[in-house]
Amino acid sequence: MRTGTAVRTAQPLLDSVSSPDALRSLSPAHLEVLAEEIRTFLIDSVTSTGGHLGPNLGVVELTLALHRVFDSPRDAILFDTGHQTYVHKLLTGRKDGFAGLRQGQGISGYPSRAESPHDVIENSHASTALSYADGLAKAFALAGTADRKVVAVVGDGSLTGGMSWEALNNIGAAPERPVIVVLNDNGRSYEPTVGPFGTPWPDGPAAPPQAHCTALAELFGALGLDYLGPINGHDIEALEAALHKAVAAERPVVVHCRTVKGKGYPPAEDDEADCLHAVGVVDRETGRPHYRTAPTWTTVFAEEMRAVGSEREDVVCLTGAMLRPTGLLPFALDHPGRVFDVGLAEQHAVASAAGLATGGMHPVVAVYATFLNRAFDQVLMDVALHRLPVTFVLDRAGVTGPDGPSHHGLWDSSLLSLVPGLQLAAPRDPARLRELLREALAVHDGPTAIRFPKASAGPDIPAMERVGSTDVLHRHGARDVLLVTAGPLAQSGLEAAHSLGEQNIGVTVTDPRWVHPVDPALVRLAGEYRLVVTVEDNIETAGLGSRIAHALSEAPAAPRTCTLALPAAFVPHDSRDAILRRNGLDGPGIAETVARRLGDLRVSQEEARR
Numbered sequence: 001m002r003t004g005t006a007v008r009t010a011q012p013l014l015d016s017v018s019s020p021d022a023l024r025s026l027s028p029a030h031l032e033v034l035a036e037e038i039r040t041f042l043i044d045s046v047t048s049t050g051g052h053l054g055p056n057l058g059v060v061e062l063t064l065a066l067h068r069v070f071d072s073p074r075d076a077i078l079f080d081t082g083h084q085t086y087v088h089k090l091l092t093g094r095k096d097g098f099a100g101l102r103q104g105q106g107i108s109g110y111p112s113r114a115e116s117p118h119d120v121i122e123n124s125h126a127s128t129a130l131s132y133a134d135g136l137a138k139a140f141a142l143a144g145t146a147d148r149k150v151v152a153v154v155g156d157g158s159l160t161g162g163m164s165w166e167a168l169n170n171i172g173a174a175p176e177r178p179v180i181v182v183l184n185d186n187g188r189s190y191e192p193t194v195g196p197f198g199t200p201w202p203d204g205p206a207a208p209p210q211a212h213c214t215a216l217a218e219l220f221g222a223l224g225l226d227y228l229g230p231i232n233g234h235d236i237e238a239l240e241a242a243l244h245k246a247v248a249a250e251r252p253v254v255v256h257c258r259t260v261k262g263k264g265y266p267p268a269e270d271d272e273a274d275c276l277h278a279v280g281v282v283d284r285e286t287g288r289p290h291y292r293t294a295p296t297w298t299t300v301f302a303e304e305m306r307a308v309g310s311e312r313e314d315v316v317c318l319t320g321a322m323l324r325p326t327g328l329l330p331f332a333l334d335h336p337g338r339v340f341d342v343g344l345a346e347q348h349a350v351a352s353a354a355g356l357a358t359g360g361m362h363p364v365v366a367v368y369a370t371f372l373n374r375a376f377d378q379v380l381m382d383v384a385l386h387r388l389p390v391t392f393v394l395d396r397a398g399v400t401g402p403d404g405p406s407h408h409g410l411w412d413s414s415l416l417s418l419v420p421g422l423q424l425a426a427p428r429d430p431a432r433l434r435e436l437l438r439e440a441l442a443v444h445d446g447p448t449a450i451r452f453p454k455a456s457a458g459p460d461i462p463a464m465e466r467v468g469s470t471d472v473l474h475r476h477g478a479r480d481v482l483l484v485t486a487g488p489l490a491q492s493g494l495e496a497a498h499s500l501g502e503q504n505i506g507v508t509v510t511d512p513r514w515v516h517p518v519d520p521a522l523v524r525l526a527g528e529y530r531l532v533v534t535v536e537d538n539i540e541t542a543g544l545g546s547r548i549a550h551a552l553s554e555a556p557a558a559p560r561t562c563t564l565a566l567p568a569a570f571v572p573h574d575s576r577d578a579i580l581r582r583n584g585l586d587g588p589g590i591a592e593t594v595a596r597r598l599g600d601l602r603v604s605q606e607e608a609r610r
Helices: 028-049 060-069 086-091 095-100 129-142 156-160 162-171 210-222 236-249 297-311 329-334 346-358 369-384 412-416 430-441 487-501 520-526 544-553 576-582 587-609
Strands: 076-080 150-155 180-185 226-232 253-258 315-319 339-341 362-368 391-395 423-425 448-451 465-467 470-476 481-485 507-511 514-516 531-539 560-566
Touching (some): 129 150, 129 162, 150 156, 180 236, 210 253, 297 315, 362 369, 369 391, 369 412, 412 448, 470 520, 481 487, 481 587, 487 587, 520 544
Parallel strands (some): 076 150, 150 180, 481 507
Antiparallel strands (some): 470 507
């Protein structure tokens, strides 16, 4: 902002802002104070609860300007992606909710239509807002309310996704629908943005390279959009002037704003990894965790992948703007020429992996489980149809926790079971992750996938014996119940088995390791028990339980089956442990369900005899 020293107020301005209307009477000096208060609040709050810190510190002035120029919620302000909406939430009356940010019953870390009419869409997967904007502008025109403005705030990282350009192709072709595209350009997603949009500006947001800006103007102009900018994204007056100019144009416009991720918080600005993109509970002064965390599934994968890279020159890796979050950084440091960050473009990542496999490589596509949903067609038609050896490593599979419905990986086991020839593994412990990764990389005639959660990896769980490809982890008493546990839920299954043993219920606990296709040896083993219970952190529809029940349905005198899984619903945010417990997927919950089902089975058998 080009004003002088900010004024001081007796009462924090932020306490008096409960809606965007309160912003419009503030002087430039008061806006500067408010911006400072917002940054301080975000740093204090998010370092104590966890959440997306760096992105929100970078959009303080931009969000203030948006809410002063546009009349939300009558005017639709869309964010791509939604993790940059904390300031928006503060300005729309949700300050008190930040004490419970991303916690059970607390406010979401993303836009939430249940929280506020100002949250138009709940997007947290990148490159979608422009398509929403195109559709909303059409709807407003058809409804006779074309005076309502549609504004899409899009990060430069989101422009690495193909959907953004599909939408721009349509937006620019309709000058009568004046969508305003606000390009929040901070040069990063997690990592620095790949491609031309990641070109660094050495002198900061106020001093752009002229050639770069000219090229952008020509590019957007060729698509039919006017171009304004670049604007210093931390100068409220300049931002407001540009936004008013965009409104006055009455046609599609791109307003290019340069911002600094982590602005105003040195630990974020100086963080080379991702500008403290997302943090847990950390020290407010340093931005670092208070204590050393236990090894996670991601770090175990990273270590093993690094070892594999030294042994096999044909192994290459791909990721979608998530080199560090998916654990590929160690591999990249050792083998920089064999890692490809394609940006937020999962469809391209998978199809490019198919090309690499066709050329004799064995690609490893490391991606969050929820984001692979976006590339299902490429998995099916570009990889599996050609029986190509591509390995998908699905981080954040199952219950993810505080990031909520959009980030839980609850669908991959069901979806991937539909892919002919694909084999899916779920390791129970670090040793099995290393083992299964190598088994997957040994497959040369089709795709493989490995799923694991966002959690500490825990200790290794030894097996008593291996039957086919299935590990038997525990066997005690009569053959009453066979527990088939998927991945890390083996530990909960063992806890349940010990509890049931105290009730004189015989239980065998198994880990199939490969959860698709179902191991025939496991099916034969299941036929020896009265009740077969599967335990998995996937939706119950078409998961491991469904597959085992289907396999047993063809056997004579098949045992009863029971599936313990997550509902086919959008599961709200909470801690991983709380969600598993609430859905009966912890040790006590499993034991209770097994005892009840076994009791029901005894009653039905007695009635049948009578």
